[in-house]
Amino acid sequence: MSEQSPLELAGDDPFGPHNLPYGVFSTADDPERRRLGVRVGNHVLDAGATAAALGSPYTALLGGDGLTPLLTAGRTAWRDVRRALTAWVTVPAHRSTVEPLLIPVPEVTMRLPYDVADYVDFYASEHHATNVGRMFRPDGEPLTPNWKHLPIGYHGRAGTVVVSGTEVVRPHGQRKAPTDPAPVFGPSVKLDIEAEVGFVVGVPSAQGRPVPLAAFRDHVFGLSLLNDWSARDLQSWEYVPLGPFLGKSFATSVSAWVTPLEALEDARCAPPVRDTALLPYLDDSGEEEPGGYDLRISVAVNGQVVAEPPFASMYWTAAQQLAHMTVNGASLRTGDLYGSGTVSGPEPHQRGSLLELTWNGRDALELPKGNRTFLEDGDEVTMTAWAPGPDGVRVGLGEVTGRVVPAA
Numbered sequence: 567m568s569e570q571s572p573l574e575l576a577g578d579d580p581f582g583p584h585n586l587p588y589g590v591f592s593t594a595d596d597p598e599r600r601r602l603g604v605r606v607g608n609h610v611l612d613a614g615a616t617a618a619a620l621g622s623p624y625t626a627l628l629g630g631d632g633l634t635p636l637l638t639a640g641r642t643a644w645r646d647v648r649r650a651l652t653a654w655v656t657v658p659a660h661r662s663t664v665e666p667l668l669i670p671v672p673e674v675t676m677r678l679p680y681d682v683a684d685y686v687d688f689y690a691s692e693h694h695a696t697n698v699g700r701m702f703r704p705d706g707e708p709l710t711p712n713w714k715h716l717p718i719g720y721h722g723r724a725g726t727v728v729v730s731g732t733e734v735v736r737p738h739g740q741r742k743a744p745t746d747p748a749p750v751f752g753p754s755v756k757l758d759i760e761a762e763v764g765f766v767v768g769v770p771s772a773q774g775r776p777v778p779l780a781a782f783r784d785h786v787f788g789l790s791l792l793n794d795w796s797a798r799d800l801q802s803w804e805y806v807p808l809g810p811f812l813g814k815s816f817a818t819s820v821s822a823w824v825t826p827l828e829a830l831e832d833a834r835c836a837p838p839v840r841d842t843a844l845l846p847y848l849d850d851s852g853e854e855e856p857g858g859y860d861l862r863i864s865v866a867v868n869g870q871v872v873a874e875p876p877f878a879s880m881y882w883t884a885a886q887q888l889a890h891m892t893v894n895g896a897s898l899r900t901g902d903l904y905g906s907g908t909v910s911g912p913e914p915h916q917r918g919s920l921l922e923l924t925w926n927g928r929d930a931l932e933l934p935k936g937n938r939t940f941l942e943d944g945d946e947v948t949m950t951a952w953a954p955g956p957d958g959v960r961v962g963l964g965e966v967t968g969r970v971v972p973a974a
């Protein structure tokens with residue numbers, strides 16, 4: 567045993583008892599067995615084993631092989647389980663039970679924490695959409711006429727959402743620059759990232775019953791960082807008129823840790839002022855609770871920070887996105903994941919994609935492994951984030967990282 571208890575964390579530890587994100591892990595001695603864990607400092611607490619050892623009524627919710635039972639249990643259970651977990655890691659009387667059930671993070675393998683049902687991705691940063699519009703439609707208005715009336719989105723591929731740490735194989739596909747006489751096929755030469763936040767649906771909804779803005783937190787359990795890997799050359803040739811397809815669907819990385827919304831109470835903030843009137847189902851001006859989240863994202867390529875996108879600058883909120891995605895009667899399923907869209911702020915160093923950071927390859931970034939416009943094989947992209955927490959302590963979001971490997 568180490569001399570100091572893993573529960574004796576520094577007061578400003580971003581993964582202290584005020585945070586308690588959930589993840590699913592396995593250990594080297596039993597690699598096939600998946601267990602639900604809660605992160606405490608740099609350890610993983612075996613949540614199911616702890617519940618069982620303490621005779622908790624939540625043993626069934628926490629003792630399975632994933633997060634899904636808790637996701638479906640609903641908001642009251644989310645709150646009650648979180649209270650119990652907080653007590654388990656803070657009340658001295660539990661320490662002798664809990665300490666042996668803590669495993670150092672470097673000793674576990676993290677898994678995808680839930681079965682992704684549907685995956686949807688939005689386009690909610692005005693700065694990102696404006697930058698992309700300027701690059702791709704230089705002769706027109708940067709924002710399309712619908713942009714400020716509805717949160718634009720598309721359906722992605724749930725089956726290729728992967729957990730942080732999974733290698734990303736450079737995709738093949740068709741590309742054709744406007745000046746090329748014909749399309750060619752081969753590995754993408756414009757592989758990019760998109761720094762995003764993914765929202766995880768817990769409680770399903772019935773088909774035909776839209777989810778209003780005020781019900782957002784009855785359905786959405788938590789969030790995690792998300793990297794929407796994007797092959798810009800494939801995307802720009804294929805996306806008209808139905809939107810992104812193979813330029814996106816080869817891989818989407820999510821953090822191994824899902825931060826419950828309850829841990830982010832102190833990070834809530836008002837969204838930016840909108841200059842366009844919204845239809846009633848999207849109008850959040852009368853909502854009691856602010857819909858934004860103040861998440862400070864950092865994007866590093868090969869260990870060097872290249873961008874610091876501010877999530878608080880997003881024009882559309884996650885509640886508006888949920889209301890929009892169900893307003894036609896489409897239902898929600900447990901495990902639905904929706905991406906915020908690339909997070910880009912107003913400043914050049916706040917842009918959440920290489921497309922914007924290099925202005926479509928015009929301005930190379932200087933990096934430790936050499937200058938980059940788009941990603942080279944072997945490059946590693948890591949996104950981290952934190953949010954304001956109680957008493958000035960930060961709430962850390964689990965990182966999402968991935969390394970590009972050569973096309974198969």
Ligand code: CA
Binds near residue numbers: 687760762794905907
């Ligand atoms: Ca995206």
